[in-house]
Amino acid sequence: MKSAPSLPEGTSTEHALALLKEMMRIRSFEERCAELYSAQEIRGFLHLYIGQEAVAVGVMEALETQDAIVATYREHGHALARGISARSVMAELLGRRDGCSGGRGGSMHLFDATTRFYGGWAIVGGGLPIATGLALAAKMRGTTEVIACFFGEGAVAEGEFHEAMNLAALWNLPVLFCCENNGYAMGTALGLSESQTDLCLKATSYGMPAWPVDGMDVFAVETAARRAVLSIRGGGGPTFLEFQTYRFRAHSMFDPELYRAKEEIEAWKERGPIRQLVETLTELGVFDEETRHQLEEEIESEIEDAVEFARASEPETPETLTRFLTSPRDQA
Amino acid sequence: MTEKTDNRTIGYRDALREALRAALLNDERVFLLGEDVGAYGGAYGISRGLLEEFGSDRVRDTPLSESGFVGAAIGAAIGGMRPIVEIMTVNFSLLALDQIVNHAATLLHMSAGQFNVPLVIRMSTGAGFQLAAQHSHSLEGWMAHIPGLRIVTPATIVDARGMLQAALDDPDPVLIFEHAGLQSEKGSLPPDPPPVDLDRAAIRRPGSDLTLISYGGMLPRTLETAEMLAAEGLEAEVLDLRTLRPLDEATILESVRRTHRAVVVDEGWRSGGLSAEIAARIQEEAFFDLDAPVGRVCSVEVPVPYASALEQACLPQVDRIAEAARKAVGRHG
Numbered sequence: 001m002k003s004a005p006s007l008p009e010g011t012s013t014e015h016a017l018a019l020l021k022e023m024m025r026i027r028s029f030e031e032r033c034a035e036l037y038s039a040q041e042i043r044g045f046l047h048l049y050i051g052q053e054a055v056a057v058g059v060m061e062a063l064e065t066q067d068a069i070v071a072t073y074r075e076h077g078h079a080l081a082r083g084i085s086a087r088s089v090m091a092e093l094l095g096r097r098d099g100c101s102g103g104r105g106g107s108m109h110l111f112d113a114t115t116r117f118y119g120g121w122a123i124v125g126g127g128l129p130i131a132t133g134l135a136l137a138a139k140m141r142g143t144t145e146v147i148a149c150f151f152g153e154g155a156v157a158e159g160e161f162h163e164a165m166n167l168a169a170l171w172n173l174p175v176l177f178c179c180e181n182n183g184y185a186m187g188t189a190l191g192l193s194e195s196q197t198d199l200c201l202k203a204t205s206y207g208m209p210a211w212p213v214d215g216m217d218v219f220a221v222e223t224a225a226r227r228a229v230l231s232i233r234g235g236g237g238p239t240f241l242e243f244q245t246y247r248f249r250a251h252s253m254f255d256p257e258l259y260r261a262k263e264e265i266e267a268w269k270e271r272g273p274i275r276q277l278v279e280t281l282t283e284l285g286v287f288d289e290e291t292r293h294q295l296e297e298e299i300e301s302e303i304e305d306a307v308e309f310a311r312a313s314e315p316e317t318p319e320t321l322t323r324f325l326t327s328p329r330d331q332a
Numbered sequence: 333m334t335e336k337t338d339n340r341t342i343g344y345r346d347a348l349r350e351a352l353r354a355a356l357l358n359d360e361r362v363f364l365l366g367e368d369v370g371a372y373g374g375a376y377g378i379s380r381g382l383l384e385e386f387g388s389d390r391v392r393d394t395p396l397s398e399s400g401f402v403g404a405a406i407g408a409a410i411g412g413m414r415p416i417v418e419i420m421t422v423n424f425s426l427l428a429l430d431q432i433v434n435h436a437a438t439l440l441h442m443s444a445g446q447f448n449v450p451l452v453i454r455m456s457t458g459a460g461f462q463l464a465a466q467h468s469h470s471l472e473g474w475m476a477h478i479p480g481l482r483i484v485t486p487a488t489i490v491d492a493r494g495m496l497q498a499a500l501d502d503p504d505p506v507l508i509f510e511h512a513g514l515q516s517e518k519g520s521l522p523p524d525p526p527p528v529d530l531d532r533a534a535i536r537r538p539g540s541d542l543t544l545i546s547y548g549g550m551l552p553r554t555l556e557t558a559e560m561l562a563a564e565g566l567e568a569e570v571l572d573l574r575t576l577r578p579l580d581e582a583t584i585l586e587s588v589r590r591t592h593r594a595v596v597v598d599e600g601w602r603s604g605g606l607s608a609e610i611a612a613r614i615q616e617e618a619f620f621d622l623d624a625p626v627g628r629v630c631s632v633e634v635p636v637p638y639a640s641a642l643e644q645a646c647l648p649q650v651d652r653i654a655e656a657a658r659k660a661v662g663r664h665g
Contacts, residue, residue: 068411102444111443118410118447123434129400130435133407133415140363140389141412160430163400170395324445325479327503 005283008219013286017295019061019218020277020287023053025299026077027274029086032303033076033093033107037253041311042093044106049077051248054273055180056081056150058221062229063148068138069115070131071150073108073122074247078150084112086306096313103316104324124185125158127151128177132164135173135238146232148176153242154185156199162206165240169206172237176228177203179240180215182247187259203240215245216271248272344492344517348378348454348510351496352416356386359414362500365392365401366418375420376456376515398427402453406436409451414500419455422471422509436505437480451505452496458511458549458599459647465635468643470599472509472548473606476576482506483576484530485548489519491574494528502530511549511599533580535587539569542593542660545584545610547573550597550648557653568657576606581613588618593660595627597653602630627656 007016030050036042049056056077063069063082071078079089084100092099093107100112101120109120118134121127131149138145155161156179168175179199183190190197203210209231213224221243228239246268250257269275281287342350355362364379370393373380383391394401398419405415419425425432432453440448459468476483482502486492492510499506536551537558546554551572558568571587573579588594594614596607611626629648636646 070407101442101446104444105442109442111439111446113443113446118407119439119443121435123430126403126430126435129403129431130407130410132400133404133409134411135407136404137408137411137413140408147407160399160403163395163397164403166395167397167400167404324441324443327440327445327448 005280007280007284008223011219013284016277016281017286017291019057019222020274020281021295021299022057022081023218023274023277024295025302026053026056026080028296028299029080029089029303029306030076032307034249034253036093036307042107043095044108045073046107046253047074047251048247048249049074051268051272052180052182052215052245053077054218054221055178055215055243055245058218059148059176059178059225061222062225063146066143067116067146067148068118068134069148069150070118070127070134071120072124072127072152073120074152075110075120075150076107079110079112079117082117083115084110084117086302087309088112090306090310091313094310094313095315096310097316098309098313102324125151125155125160128155128160128164129167131175132168132173135168135175136171138174139171144233146174146176146229148178150178150180152185153179153181153183153190153199154188154193155179156202157185157193165203165206165208165238168238169208172235174232175238176225176232177238177240179242180245181242182245184247184251184259186251187255189259199242200240208238208240210240210242212242212244215243216273216276218273218277338523339520340523341518342489342521344489344514344519345376345378347489347492347521348496349380349382351493352379352382353385355416355496355500356382356390358497359500361412361414362416363390363392363413364416364418365394365405367394367396367420369393369418374418376512379418398424399431402428403431403435405451405453406431406439406449409449410439410447414450415452416496416500417451417453419453421467422455422457423466423469425453425455426471432475432481432505432507433478437478440504441480448503449505450500450503452499452508453505454496454508454510456512457509458513459631459636459643460513460549462638462640462643464638468636470549470631472507472576473598473600473609475507476606478577480505481577482530483509484574485509485511485576487511487514487548487551487572487574489517489521490525491528493521493525495530498528498530506530509548513549514552517552530575531578531580533574533583534572535569535583536572537568537570539567540591541567542595542657543569543571543587543591544595544597544653544657545571545573546597547576548599550599553648553650554597554653557650557657560650560654561657566657566661566663579610579613581617584610584614585618588614589621592621592623594622595629595653595656595660597629597648599631599648601633602628603633605630624660624662627660629653629656
């Protein structure tokens with residue numbers, strides 16, 4: 001039996017629609033990426049975030065301009081939600097000069113100093129120590145910055161996860177550890193790789209607060225992130241959030257998905273973050289086909305503009321290959 | 333050449349400590365972190381007294397988490413601090429290779445110049461103390477394979493005192509290899525230590541008959557060999573590489589073009605090692621200036637053993653260096 005639809009207390013219709021639009025924007029952007037990949041305009045690895053959009057969108061709501069983000073190779077959604085332009089991300093995916101990493105990173109390595117987006121890292125677990133260090137710097141400089149660190153549940157098997165959790169807790173650092181548990185480390189189910197599948201227990205063993213969050217419910221994500229960020233910014237030390245979510249697409253474009261059942265995917269899609277929110281807003285009478293059409297039109301127009309921009313951007317010339325290997329000496 | 337009277341004699345270890353202390357005094361963004369750098373005073377005693385003077389925020393003991401604290405130092409560096417990491421030995425740094433090679437070395441280029449990593453990592457290297465195969469290796473040449481890193485090897489008191497600040501002045505990651513065998517060396521230091529240039533190799537002993545190319549812990553015995561050869565009427569120039577990446581190719585080639593013969597003395601292993609790189613560059617750029625093949629004296633290719641006789645047999649010794657030098661000039665003992 002379903003309860004009567006409602007928005008969480010204090011959530012305006014406008015805010016709910018903005019969250020919905022952001023999730024739809026990321027979804028459409030990535031669907032376009034898949035097309036461009038098939039057309040061989042995007043090459044290399046492409047890891048789509050489709051299904052998990054509520055996590056990036058909800059967490060970013062809780063962050064401020066001063067805060068910093070460290071993410072993984074599945075980070076298009078985080079980059080867009082943080083405010084890196086669709087043009088800049090798309091140009092990077094096409095390997096162009098105007099991409100946010102100058103065509104040197106590609107899909108897995110988005111970087112943007114303006115929005116304090118520190119990657120884009122593709123060694124599982126590798127970003128956690130770096131986020132911890134950014135938080136150490138934030139604390140030593142006497143700021144109130146919070147560092148949000150995103151990673152998948154596969155990372156909890158890495159030593160770097162445990163080393164970073166320990167350091168962050170030991171030094172009481174302002175890190176929000178955002179574990180996106182989509183059930184599979186590439187193709188290996190959590191239960192096949194972990195002796196302890198309660199991920200929050202791992203975090204609490206380091207003495208930090210941790211709790212599971214419905215990662216398919218953008219309001220639940222936002223609420224949890226706000227609560228955690230408030231505590232962290234107030235000097236409460238690191239917090240671990242386990243966002244229970246699901247990736248609707250394959251791990252990468254090369255993945256034949258032999259390791260999970262179609263029924264399982266369909267069941268999770270029923271609970272998809274966009275679908276859920278659309279249902280709620282429809283039942284509340286603030287969303288209809290016309291609204292959907294309008295949102296889609298705005299989004300499509302932005303994405304087409306991004307694709308055109310990326311296609312028009314020059315590829316980097318081989319003459320620039322060794323630029324950025326060392327910094328200008330006055331930068332120290 | 334007369335030495336200034338106000339120079340003082342100081343140990344290598346004390347020179348390193350003075351450099352650390354000066355760095356902590358000079359820049360409030362600088363802090364030291366690593367295993368046992370605080371309460372213990374550093375495995376080699378280099379940070380002794382600094383915890384008391386600068387406090388536990390800036391002289392920060394870490395858990396045994398090499399990847400964790402090196403990664404944290406990368407994060408702190410890009411977050412506006414100037415961390416100095418101490419890793420007890422190069423062998424332990426292998427636990428942090430992911431952070432050093434996959435992260436610190438790639439970020440600047442991968443972000444198209446947006447994020448530089450002003451990180452300094454100090455570690456001991458080398459054999460000679462019967463510490464066996466997990467505390468004695470010389471892997472700095474291996475690290476010198478990696479674009480995005482600068483690798484420096486202070487072999488003199490002046491460099492021990494000066495290279496740290498020069499490394500801090502570099503906006504990109506610098507790895508400093510402090511050879512365990514140099515820790516008890518003593519030498520002369522001017523009262524105001526001069527700034528050192530990390531881009532240039534140094535001629536430590538001029539000579540005209542051949543060039544002995546060395547660095548770090550092998551420098552003292554290479555100089556010793558040169559003195560011995562001088563008694564035989566052979567004048568060897570001794571070149572201290574100082575920086576293994578980027579190599580100061582100009583100074584190497586200039587010397588070899590004068591002496592026409594070269595021997596590389598490297599405590600690392602020969603196969604795929606730094607000595608191979610140097611020999612290759614010499615033959616690429618100065619082939620027709622050479623009067624003999626470039627010689628190499630390296631450690632024997634075994635894990636460094638414990639027993640003294642075995643360990644010493646493994647390492648380049650004066651007799652092996654001298655023999656290679658004689659061979660290069662066509663003299664055979």
